[in-house]
Amino acid sequence: MGIRLGDNQYGKAEVRLVHIDRGTDVHRVKDISVTSQLRGDFEAVHVEGDNANCLPTDTQKNTVYAFAKENGGVGAIEDFALLLARHFVDEHDCVRGAREEIEEYGWDRIDTADGPHDHSFVRSGGETRTTVVTKDGAEEWVVSGLHGLTVLKSTGSEFHGYPKTKYTTLRETTDRILATDVTARWRYIGTAVDWDTTYASVRAILLEAFATTHSLALQQTLYEMGKAVLEAHPEIAEIRFSMPNNHHFLVDLSPFGLDNPNEVFYAADRPYGKIEAAVERDDAPDAGRAWETVPGFV
Numbered sequence: 001m002g003i004r005l006g007d008n009q010y011g012k013a014e015v016r017l018v019h020i021d022r023g024t025d026v027h028r029v030k031d032i033s034v035t036s037q038l039r040g041d042f043e044a045v046h047v048e049g050d051n052a053n054c055l056p057t058d059t060q061k062n063t064v065y066a067f068a069k070e071n072g073g074v075g076a077i078e079d080f081a082l083l084l085a086r087h088f089v090d091e092h093d094c095v096r097g098a099r100e101e102i103e104e105y106g107w108d109r110i111d112t113a114d115g116p117h118d119h120s121f122v123r124s125g126g127e128t129r130t131t132v133v134t135k136d137g138a139e140e141w142v143v144s145g146l147h148g149l150t151v152l153k154s155t156g157s158e159f160h161g162y163p164k165t166k167y168t169t170l171r172e173t174t175d176r177i178l179a180t181d182v183t184a185r186w187r188y189i190g191t192a193v194d195w196d197t198t199y200a201s202v203r204a205i206l207l208e209a210f211a212t213t214h215s216l217a218l219q220q221t222l223y224e225m226g227k228a229v230l231e232a233h234p235e236i237a238e239i240r241f242s243m244p245n246n247h248h249f250l251v252d253l254s255p256f257g258l259d260n261p262n263e264v265f266y267a268a269d270r271p272y273g274k275i276e277a278a279v280e281r282d283d284a285p286d287a288g289r290a291w292e293t294v295p296g297f298v
């Protein structure tokens with residue numbers, strides 16, 4: 001019986017980095033978490049404990065911090081991830097591929113009586129921006145996205161016409177709350193992209209489509225959101241979503257002699273519907289290894 005090493009990658013996870021741009025008195029904050037992992041000629045370290053090719057995870061961490069300085073800041077997370085991936089692959093013979101995942105947390109300038117403050121910030125409560133850059137030799141894939149984009153429609157959502165079985169208790173509705181936390185990742189075609197502008201545009205399109213789609217199912221809303229993104233952005237090959245259906249149940253107020261015309265709800269936290277789908281361009285180039293280590297459906 002033979003035993004051998006299978007796929008592997010290693011690196012430093014969740015390197016937390018805050019960069020302050022002090023170029024002017026109006027500071028700018030960039031707050032990220034980097035997970036850097038390398039692939040390559042790492043048989044010996046696993047099988048024999050021979051570390052000759054094992055670039056320490058500590059060095060990967062230090063590289064992240066040093067690059068934030070040498071690069072004059074982080075810039076778009078996609079550019080920073082590509083910079084790291086190219087460095088590790090191009091500068092180390094034993095490294096053939098890299099996976100650089102970055103999350104970005106937003107900070108808003110605090111609005112004071114004198115206007116937006118120069119160097120005081122409040123964490124923006126909304127979504128986290130993400131990217132996963134995969135490099136395999138000369139090939140590169142960029143999958144960007146967001147999670148925690150929490151949205152709610154107080155009307156304009158129906159759900160009916162579904163099959164009924166002996167276990168069905170759900171009442172059909174022509175007016176319900178539709179609420180979800182959008183997780184989305186989209187795969188770029190190529191790397192010649194204005195990452196920040198495109199991110200802002202995709203986020204705005206997702207919100208616009210959620211708001212303006214009269215929903216007959218969360219699945220339909222999801223599809224409309226993806227379609228709108230692909231129609232506006234030819235540089236995006238596909239977009240994948242994971243969206244919980246955050247149920248809001250009408251509370252029965254009749255024991256108290258009160259009616260409840262869609263005003264008072266119980267916001268359940270579990271269980272929740274879990275709606276996941278990809279929306280794809282017909283002629284999209286092959287995904288290659290882009291999704292290989294993206295956890296879960298997205």
Ligand SMILES: O=c1[nH]c(=O)c2[nH]c(=O)[nH]c2[nH]1
Nearest residue numbers: 159170216217218219245273
């Ligand atoms: O938008 C919905 N999609 C479903 O698949 C589903 N299932 C369910 O019970 N409620 C809903 N709502």
